[in-house]
Amino acid sequence: MSRHPQLALLKGGRLPQDPLRELYEKYGGSVYGRCVYLLKDRAKAEDAMQEVFAKAFQHYEGFRAESSPLTWLFKIATHHCLNVLRGEKAGWRERFATQERQRGEGHGGPHVFEMRDQVRRLLARFDLETQSAAVHYYVDEMTLEEVAQLLGRSVPTVRKRLLAFAAACQKETAP
Amino acid sequence: MTPASIPGGDPRAPHVGELRLRRFRVGELPAPEAEAVGRHTADCGSCRARLAALDDEQRAFEREIPLARFAGGVDRAVRVPRAAARPRRFWLAGAFSLTAAAAGLLLIARGEGGPLSANRTKGDRGDSATIRIADAGGARQRSILPGAAARLAPGERLRMGYRVAQPRHLAALAIDDRGQVTPLYPEGATSLAVQPGPGTVYLPDSVELTGAGRERLYLFLARDPFRVDDAVAATRAAFTRAGPAGLARMDRPSLPSGSAEVSTWLFEKP
Numbered sequence: 001m002s003r004h005p006q007l008a009l010l011k012g013g014r015l016p017q018d019p020l021r022e023l024y025e026k027y028g029g030s031v032y033g034r035c036v037y038l039l040k041d042r043a044k045a046e047d048a049m050q051e052v053f054a055k056a057f058q059h060y061e062g063f064r065a066e067s068s069p070l071t072w073l074f075k076i077a078t079h080h081c082l083n084v085l086r087g088e089k090a091g092w093r094e095r096f097a098t099q100e101r102q103r104g105e106g107h108g109g110p111h112v113f114e115m116r117d118q119v120r121r122l123l124a125r126f127d128l129e130t131q132s133a134a135v136h137y138y139v140d141e142m143t144l145e146e147v148a149q150l151l152g153r154s155v156p157t158v159r160k161r162l163l164a165f166a167a168a169c170q171k172e173t174a175p
Numbered sequence: 176m177t178p179a180s181i182p183g184g185d186p187r188a189p190h191v192g193e194l195r196l197r198r199f200r201v202g203e204l205p206a207p208e209a210e211a212v213g214r215h216t217a218d219c220g221s222c223r224a225r226l227a228a229l230d231d232e233q234r235a236f237e238r239e240i241p242l243a244r245f246a247g248g249v250d251r252a253v254r255v256p257r258a259a260a261r262p263r264r265f266w267l268a269g270a271f272s273l274t275a276a277a278a279g280l281l282l283i284a285r286g287e288g289g290p291l292s293a294n295r296t297k298g299d300r301g302d303s304a305t306i307r308i309a310d311a312g313g314a315r316q317r318s319i320l321p322g323a324a325a326r327l328a329p330g331e332r333l334r335m336g337y338r339v340a341q342p343r344h345l346a347a348l349a350i351d352d353r354g355q356v357t358p359l360y361p362e363g364a365t366s367l368a369v370q371p372g373p374g375t376v377y378l379p380d381s382v383e384l385t386g387a388g389r390e391r392l393y394l395f396l397a398r399d400p401f402r403v404d405d406a407v408a409a410t411r412a413a414f415t416r417a418g419p420a421g422l423a424r425m426d427r428p429s430l431p432s433g434s435a436e437v438s439t440w441l442f443e444k445p
Contacts, residue, residue, distance in 0.1 A: 006329075019241065020245070020246045020249060023249075024237075024242055024245050025233075025237075025245070026201045027201065028231070028233065028237070028245060029229070029232045029233035029234075029235070029236035029237070030197055030233075032236050032240065033232055033236070037304065042239075046240060046248065047248075049248075050245075050248035050249050050251070050252040051252050053245075053249045054252035054253040057249060057253055058296050060254060064246070068198060068203050070194070070197055070198050070201055070203055071194065071198070074194065081308035110370050121410075136194075139193065140192070140193050140195060141192035141193040142192065142194055143192075145204070164297070171375075
């Protein structure tokens with residue numbers, strides 16, 4: 001395995017002997033799953049995952065100092081993938097027209113899959129911050145307070161955005 | 176909970192929320208919270224099943240993307256900011272299948288000397304280039320000098336390396352028997368600035384030459400920045416000048432500035 005030059009520059013603390021292996025074994029499946037969920041395309045999801053871990057690797061000391069490295073990774077991965085999708089607006093809608101079941105989505109049962117599916121379908125209608133809030137709230141099942149802290153916004157602001165999202169869902173499911 | 180629910184409170188009470196369960200799994204929760212989640216999952220079949228599914232998710236990920244491939248991709252993403260266009264997977268087969276031990280030989284190797292030094296051809300200005308060829312498993316490797324020809328075995332992949340004594344500007348491309356030119360590196364329109372260092376630096380991503388016939392690879396090292404399109408045009412012009420002899424008789428492509436060191440290798444594809 002390569003030894004990136006930046007490893008030699010990290011000072012202080014006790015780094016594991018193989019930071020990349022730790023990232024891979026602890027967080028790889030989760031981050032990749034998040035990217036697959038949002039991007040649908042596994043090749044693009046792999047690219048996105050690599051970008052996310054590259055960010056973590058480049059800021060490894062800070063990353064490990066986070067109270068929740070996994071939450072940090074999810075925030076970065078979600079933001080990155082939503083930005084990728086925003087750059088592919090038309091193609092994204094077409095791809096969502098022919099969805100397929102993804103690994104890892106069935107573990108909660110069909111109702112969980114449908115919920116995550118509905119969230120993903122509606123994301124395109126909203127701004128980036130509402131998209132992030134919806135993913136963290138409905139998919140990561142964070143509390144309002146946790147979502148607000150993660151996005152650096154107030155609870156009332158996050159609630160307002162999620163209410164708008166919930167209204168869209170209600171409209172979609174209304175008979 | 177459904178997305179139509181009005182948000183507030185713990186979305187998944189009385190069960191463990193998705194992210195909290197993931198954090199519990201990797202040991203991130205504070206001790207009191209971890210104990211509470213542990214007690215809950217011991218008693219709750221649904222949350223226990225979800226936890227087991229997260230283990231399955233990680234195992235499936237490791238089967239789909241081995242560590243060496245993951246490490247290679249992250250390494251590349253750190254060193255080469257990804258352009259808007261996706262990498263050409265047609266070319267990127269090799270590095271992903273290497274074992275971790277073998278990968279160390281082919282990834283960035285500043286300070287590497289020894290056997291590879293003997294395989295370099297020094298240019299007038301102290302610049303040199305080499306290609307390393309590895310089999311599919313990465314266990315067997317060989318180097319090929321500029322100007323030489325080689326027959327590739329099925330599954331063999333190539334890695335281009337350079338060593339420069341002064342700052343230079345680099346581009347690499349390939350041309351096949353039909354005269355079709357494919358830029359290999361960089362992905363953008365302008366040559367890549369490279370710096371001098373103590374050892375051979377290998378370009379990220381290995382190259383697998385697919386199809387039949389022959390392919391000639393070029394590595395341009397110039398004093399000044401240049402457009403990749405100019406290198407492509409110069410290569411096509413050299414192919415045209417070679418006439419029926421094609422790749423075997425191509426003279427060196429010449430950039431408009433005329434100041435590039437050009438290394439070339441000819442490969443017979445499997």
